[in-house]
Amino acid sequence: MLTKAQVKYIQSLGHKKLREAEQVFVAEGPKLINELLSAGNVQPVSIYATQEFAGRHPHLTSLVEVSAQELERISSLSAPNEVLGIFRKPVFDKPSFKNGLSLMLDSIQDPGNLGSIIRSADWFGLRTIICSNDTADAFNSKVVQSTMGSIARVQLLYADLLSFVAEHRLPPLYATTLKGRNLFEMEPLKEGVIIIGNESKGIGEALLELAAHHITIPRKGQAESLNAGVATGIVLSHLT
Amino acid sequence: MLTKAQVKYIQSLGHKKLREAEQVFVAEGPKLINELLSAGNVQPVSIYATQEFAGRHPHLTSLVEVSAQELERISSLSAPNEVLGIFRKPVFDKPSFKNGLSLMLDSIQDPGNLGSIIRSADWFGLRTIICSNDTADAFNSKVVQSTMGSIARVQLLYADLLSFVAEHRLPPLYATTLKGRNLFEMEPLKEGVIIIGNESKGIGEALLELAAHHITIPRKGQAESLNAGVATGIVLSHLT
Numbered sequence: 404m405l406t407k408a409q410v411k412y413i414q415s416l417g418h419k420k421l422r423e424a425e426q427v428f429v430a431e432g433p434k435l436i437n438e439l440l441s442a443g444n445v446q447p448v449s450i451y452a453t454q455e456f457a458g459r460h461p462h463l464t465s466l467v468e469v470s471a472q473e474l475e476r477i478s479s480l481s482a483p484n485e486v487l488g489i490f491r492k493p494v495f496d497k498p499s500f501k502n503g504l505s506l507m508l509d510s511i512q513d514p515g516n517l518g519s520i521i522r523s524a525d526w527f528g529l530r531t532i533i534c535s536n537d538t539a540d541a542f543n544s545k546v547v548q549s550t551m552g553s554i555a556r557v558q559l560l561y562a563d564l565l566s567f568v569a570e571h572r573l574p575p576l577y578a579t580t581l582k583g584r585n586l587f588e589m590e591p592l593k594e595g596v597i598i599i600g601n602e603s604k605g606i607g608e609a610l611l612e613l614a615a616h617h618i619t620i621p622r623k624g625q626a627e628s629l630n631a632g633v634a635t636g637i638v639l640s641h642l643t
Numbered sequence: 644m645l646t647k648a649q650v651k652y653i654q655s656l657g658h659k660k661l662r663e664a665e666q667v668f669v670a671e672g673p674k675l676i677n678e679l680l681s682a683g684n685v686q687p688v689s690i691y692a693t694q695e696f697a698g699r700h701p702h703l704t705s706l707v708e709v710s711a712q713e714l715e716r717i718s719s720l721s722a723p724n725e726v727l728g729i730f731r732k733p734v735f736d737k738p739s740f741k742n743g744l745s746l747m748l749d750s751i752q753d754p755g756n757l758g759s760i761i762r763s764a765d766w767f768g769l770r771t772i773i774c775s776n777d778t779a780d781a782f783n784s785k786v787v788q789s790t791m792g793s794i795a796r797v798q799l800l801y802a803d804l805l806s807f808v809a810e811h812r813l814p815p816l817y818a819t820t821l822k823g824r825n826l827f828e829m830e831p832l833k834e835g836v837i838i839i840g841n842e843s844k845g846i847g848e849a850l851l852e853l854a855a856h857h858i859t860i861p862r863k864g865q866a867e868s869l870n871a872g873v874a875t876g877i878v879l880s881h882l883t
Contacts, residue, residue, distance in 0.1 A: 515755050519870035528864035553866050587880075623883055624768035626793050630759035633876035636869065640827075640877040643863055 405451070405473045413451075413477045416489065419540045426492050428542035428554075432484040438552035444493045445555045451477060452486035479544050492542065495558040498531045500573050502594055504643060505531045507576070509564060509610055510601040511538045511631060518549025519632035520599070525553035527639040532557060533596070535564045568613050576614040578606050579638055581628070583617030592642045599638075602631050645691070645713045653691075653717045656729065659780045666732050668782035668794075672724040678792035684733045685795045691717060692726040719784050732782065735798040738771045740813050742834055744883060745771045747816070749804060749850055750841040751778045751871060758789025759872035760839070765793035767879040773800045773807060773836070808853050816854040818846050819878055821868070823857030832882045839878075842871050 415421045416429050427448055430439055433456055439445045440463075450466045457468045474483045498505075506524055511517050517539045524532055539546060541559045550557075560567075568576070574594040598614060600606035606614075620629060620637050629637070655661045656669050667688055670679055673696055679685045680703075690706045697708045714723045738745075746764055751757050757779045764772055779786060781799045790797075800807075808816070814834040838854060840846035846854075860869060860877050869877070 519873050522866050522868075522870055523873050525864045525866035526860075526862055526869050549870070551867060556865055620766075620880065622766055624765045625796055626762050626765035627791060628762075629766050629876065630762055630789070630872065632870065633759050633763050633873050636873035636877050637880040640860065640880065 405467070405469050405477070409449075409451075409467075410476055413487070413489065417479065417544065419543070422540070422542050427489050428492060428547055429479070429487060429489055429544050430547050431478060431480055431487045431544070432548070433486055435548065435552055436486050436488045439488065439490055439555055442493070442552070442555035444495065446491045448489040448491060450486060450488045456485040480548070493555045493558075498558055498560065500531065500571065500594075500596065504529055504592060504594065504639070505533065505596045506635065506639075507533045507564060507596050507598045508538045509535050509598060509606045510604070511599065512602055513631075514539045514543050514545035515549055516602065516630065516632040517541060517543075518546045520635045521546070521550045521557050521559070522553045523632070523636040523639055524557050525550075527643040529639070529643075530556075530558060531560065533560045533562060533564065533567060536561055564607075564610055565613070568610070575616060577616045577618050577642075578611055578614035579619070579634060580605065580611070580617045581619060583619040586618050586620050586638060586641050589618065589642065595642070597635075597638055597642065599631060599635050645707070645709055645717070649689075649691075649707075650716055653727070653729065657719065657784065659783070662780070662782050667729050668732060668787055669719075669727060669729055669784050670787050671718060671720055671727045671784070672788070673726055675788065675792055676726050676728045679728065679730055679795055682733070682792070682795035684735065686731045688729040688731060690726060690728045696725040720788070733795045733798075738798055738800065740771065740811065740834075740836065744769055744832060744834065744879070745773065745836045746875065746879075747773045747804060747836050747838045748775060748778045749838060749846045750775050750844070751839065752842055753871075754779045754783050754785035755789055756842065756870065756872040757781060757783075758786045760875045761786070761790045761797050761799070762793045763872070763876040763879055764797050765790075767883040769797065769879070769883075771798045771800065773802060773804065775804045776801055804847075804850055805853070808850070815856060817856045817858050817882075818851055818854035819859070819874060820845065820851070820857045821859060823859040826858050826860050826878060826881050829858065829882065835882070837875075837878055837882065839871055839875050 447465045451469045547554055573596050576596050578598045598606055687705045691709045787794055813836050816836050818838045838846055
């Protein structure tokens with residue numbers, strides 16, 4: 404049984420402010436929930452599940468059994484799927500930027516793009532993404548659902564990017580732009596921070612000036628640009 | 644001024660059946676509309692625009708001036724932007740599969756993924772995408788908006804894929820799977836058809852058996868899979 408207060412609380416977590424105040428996020432569906440439950444760095448707060456899921460998880464202490472109708476009331480999916488969980492945000496060690504690649508996102512707006520970028524980072528073995536404060540919130544439910552569990556493995560830091568660069572000893576910055584060096588002629592990188600810009604405006608000028616290198620995915624056809632998530636995947640596939 | 648019948652007609656084009664019966668699609672925003680107006684193979688049926696856009700296009704005969712409130716009624720964008728146009732579907736020459744690369748999509752469901760795949764195909768110079776009948780409709784407004792005009796440059800064919808392969812002399816089929824040859828060890832291809840599978844189920848078994856080659860994007864981290872649009876972009880960036 405769900406109480407009115409529980410429904411209200413879960414719905415309130417649709418707002419970034421509330422998620423930040425509570426330091427929690429919402430995830431849905433048995434596959435994702437199981438992945439988060441088995442990740443060592445994400446603690447469940449409460450799991451709301453139908454009998455089907457509950458029956459398969461008899462030892463889960465944080466589980467509240469709900470009806471399909473109740474799940475529908477709290478779900479943000481068009482097809483609610485057995486279970487919704489509230490989790491504490493993942494805990495990570497202090498990030499290291501040396502001896503590896505990291506991503507820096509300058510104002511990525513679309514939650515779907517952010518989700519696919521987090522998943523690509525995880526696929527190619529990156530551990531850290533530094534996001535500008537105006538990048539979409541990684542704990543937005545659309546992002547969480549599209550990361551497929553990578554949200555527990557990739558550390559996301561939100562910061563003012565110019566201050567972040569000034570205050571940290573980062574390896575060289577590689578800005579992805581439309582007029583840089585041919586990506587396909589570059590060797591894989593041992594370390595570096597790859598900057599991806601906003602979907603329509605690209606990378607901010609001041610940040611662009613701090614980048615030691617500009618790199619470009621050569622165009623062979625006529626499209627004006629690539630989707631930001633696709634561009635990130637291509638860059639990572641060549642430089643890792 | 645908009646008539647009730649016009650509003651109803653435009654709203655009806657949100658349905659695939661109606662778009663197919665009329666052989667038209669809807670696009671929005673000045674940038675995309677200008678791109679479509681200057682493409683040689685897409686004819687406008689009617690353009691509904693606010694004074695702002697209308698003032699910049701005094702010679703457009705198919706233009707109906709509307710108020711911002713009227714545009715809001717017919718727009719499917721959260722922020723309607725100056726203009727909405729109804730266009731006839733693009734006209735293409737008979738597709739050729741020889742001496743080049745094409746894509747084959749086996750049940751891509753997400754309109755955002757399909758949009759970014761069309762854009763990537765256009766960026767890397769592909770001319771044709773063969774889609775299974777259950778792939779998302781390319782003339783769905785979400786797809787059209789996310790292709791950024793590539794919808795007029797890349798030809799989309801919908802077919803039963805097994806019959807299509809049987810009935811056409813296609814160059815070798817390359818299936819992207821999780822257990823194929825390392826993409827990064829392959830040379831660019833002169834000709835071929837690259838098959839991309841469904842977001843969760845991958846490529847259907849019968850189609851998989853027809854593929855002469857299986858290729859894989861090697862994983863360096865822990866994510867279970869890549870977003871289908873990202874994977875397509877990475878494959879095209881290596882094989883074109």
